[in-house]
Amino acid sequence: MEKMYAPTTYVSHLACSKCGQEFDIKSLQTFATCCERPLIVRYNFLDLGKEELIGRPLNMWRYREVLPVIHDENIVSLSEGMTPILDMPRLSQKYGLRTVILKDEGLNPTGSFKSRGLSMAVSKAKELGVTECVIPTAGNAGGALSAYCARAGMKVTVLMPDITPDIFQEECKFYGADLILVDGLIDRCGELSKEVQERTGAFNMSTLKEPYRIEGKKTMGYEIAEQLNWQLPDVIIYPTGGGTGLIGIWKAFKEMVELGWIHEEDLPKMVVVQTENCAPVVKYIHGQEIDEATIKRSIANGLAVPKAFGRDLIKETVEESNGYAITVSEDQIYESTLEIGSQEGISVATEGGAIWAALKDLVSDGRVKSDEKILLLNTGSGNKYLENLRNYR
Numbered sequence: 001m002e003k004m005y006a007p008t009t010y011v012s013h014l015a016c017s018k019c020g021q022e023f024d025i026k027s028l029q030t031f032a033t034c035c036e037r038p039l040i041v042r043y044n045f046l047d048l049g050k051e052e053l054i055g056r057p058l059n060m061w062r063y064r065e066v067l068p069v070i071h072d073e074n075i076v077s078l079s080e081g082m083t084p085i086l087d088m089p090r091l092s093q094k095y096g097l098r099t100v101i102l103k104d105e106g107l108n109p110t111g112s113f114k115s116r117g118l119s120m121a122v123s124k125a126k127e128l129g130v131t132e133c134v135i136p137t138a139g140n141a142g143g144a145l146s147a148y149c150a151r152a153g154m155k156v157t158v159l160m161p162d163i164t165p166d167i168f169q170e171e172c173k174f175y176g177a178d179l180i181l182v183d184g185l186i187d188r189c190g191e192l193s194k195e196v197q198e199r200t201g202a203f204n205m206s207t208l209k210e211p212y213r214i215e216g217k218k219t220m221g222y223e224i225a226e227q228l229n230w231q232l233p234d235v236i237i238y239p240t241g242g243g244t245g246l247i248g249i250w251k252a253f254k255e256m257v258e259l260g261w262i263h264e265e266d267l268p269k270m271v272v273v274q275t276e277n278c279a280p281v282v283k284y285i286h287g288q289e290i291d292e293a294t295i296k297r298s299i300a301n302g303l304a305v306p307k308a309f310g311r312d313l314i315k316e317t318v319e320e321s322n323g324y325a326i327t328v329s330e331d332q333i334y335e336s337t338l339e340i341g342s343q344e345g346i347s348v349a350t351e352g353g354a355i356w357a358a359l360k361d362l363v364s365d366g367r368v369k370s371d372e373k374i375l376l377l378n379t380g381s382g383n384k385y386l387e388n389l390r391n392y393r
C-alpha cells in the first residue's frame with residue numbers, strides 16, 4: 001500500500017498472548033481476561049524501509065509506525081530513548097573478551113529504561129481519556145510514571161516498598177506524586193494498588209497488566225539493531241524483574257524480521273539474570289519449585305519481584321532464542337557494579353552490575369564464548385544506587 005501521509009501508526013489490534021483472542025484497541029484495556037495473560041499489541045506491517053528512519057528525532061518516537069499512539073498530540077515525551085551503546089575496552093581486555101558493549105539506559109530522562117515504558121503508557125492513557133494513575137513499583141517505574149503524569153497533567157499515586165532508597169521516594173515527590181510506602185516487596189504494593197484503584201478510579205499501570213509499557217520498552221530492541229547498523233549481537237544479557245524489557249526487545253526483533261530489516265537466523269540469545277535473593281523466573285524456566293518464604297530484598301531493587309505476571313512470555317523468549325536464565329549472588333552484584341564504575345567510568349545500576357557478574361560466570365562455564373559479540377543492557381543509572389552501595393559495605 002502506498003504511503004500518502006506523514007508517518008502514523010500501523011497499529012491493528014490487541015491480542016491475548018496465549019490464545020490470540022482479540023481485544024478492542026479503542027477502549028482502555030488491562031490484561032487478557034480469557035487466559036489471565038498479558039495483552040500484546042499487533043500491527044499491520046505495511047511497506048516501511050529502514051532508510052526512512054534517517055533524519056527522524058533522536059528518541060524512541062522515531063519508530064512512529066510501530067508504536068501504538070494514534071494521534072501525535074497525545075504523545076507525552078521527555079525525549080526518551082536513543083541511549084548510547086558504549087564499549088568496555090578495559091574490562092574486555094582484562095577478561096579476554098573480544099566484544100562487550102553496554103547500552104546505557106541510565107541516560108534516559110528519569111535515569112532508567114522505565115522512561116520508555118511509562119512515556120508510552122501515559123501517552124496511550126491520555127489518548128483513552130485517563131486522568132489519574134496508580135502504580136506498584138520497585139522504584140524506577142514509580143519515578144518515571146510520576147514524571148510523565150506531571151507532564152500530562154495527570155494525578156498519580158505510587159506504592160513502593162518502604163526499604164527503597166530515599167532517592168526513589170524523593171523523586172516521586174519531586175514530580176508531585178502521592179507516595180505510599182509499603183511494608184513488603186512489590187507484590188504487596190501490587191495488592192494494595194488495587195485498593196487505591198477501586199477507591200479513586202485511577203488507572204493501574206502495573207507491569208504487563210496494561211498493554212503499552214512493553215511497546216515503549218521494545219524500542220530498545222529497535223535501537224540496538226539500528227545503532228549497530230542492523231548487525232545484531234550474539235548475546236543480550238538482561239536484568240529481569242517483571243521481564244517487560246526482555247519480552248519487548250524480543251518482540252521488536254520479531255517485528256523487524258517481519259519488516260524485512262533483519263534476518264531471523266541472526267537473532268541473539270537472550271539471557272535472563274536474577275539475584276539469588278529473588279529468582280522466581282529463573283526457577284520457573286528451569287521447572288524448579290518456588291518457595292516464596294525464602295524470597296528476600298536485593299541491592300538491585302528492580303530484581304526483587306516475587307511474582308512475574310509475564311513469566312510465560314519470558315520463558316518463551318529464553319527458549320526460542322536458545323538463551324539462558326541464571327542467578328548471581330548479592331556479593332557478586334555489589335562487586336561487579338563497582339568494577340564497571342572503577343574500570344570503565346560508567347555509572348551502572350546494581351541491576352547492570354548483576355548482568356556483568358552473570359557474563360563472567362557464563363564465560364567461565366563456557367556457555368558464552370569469549371569471541372562472541374555480547375551486549376549488556378544496563379537498565380539504570382548508578383547515581384540512584386549510591387545509598388544501596390554504601391549501606392552494603
Ligand SMILES: Cc1ncc(COP(=O)(O)O)c(C=O)c1O
Nearest residue numbers: 140241242243244245302379380
Ligand atoms: C534498574 C532496573 N532494572 C531492571 C528492572 C527489571 O525490569 P523488568 O520489569 O523489565 O524485568 C527494574 C524494575 O524495576 C529496574 O528498575
Ligand SMILES: [Zn+2]
Nearest residue numbers: 016019034035
Ligand atoms: Zn486468551
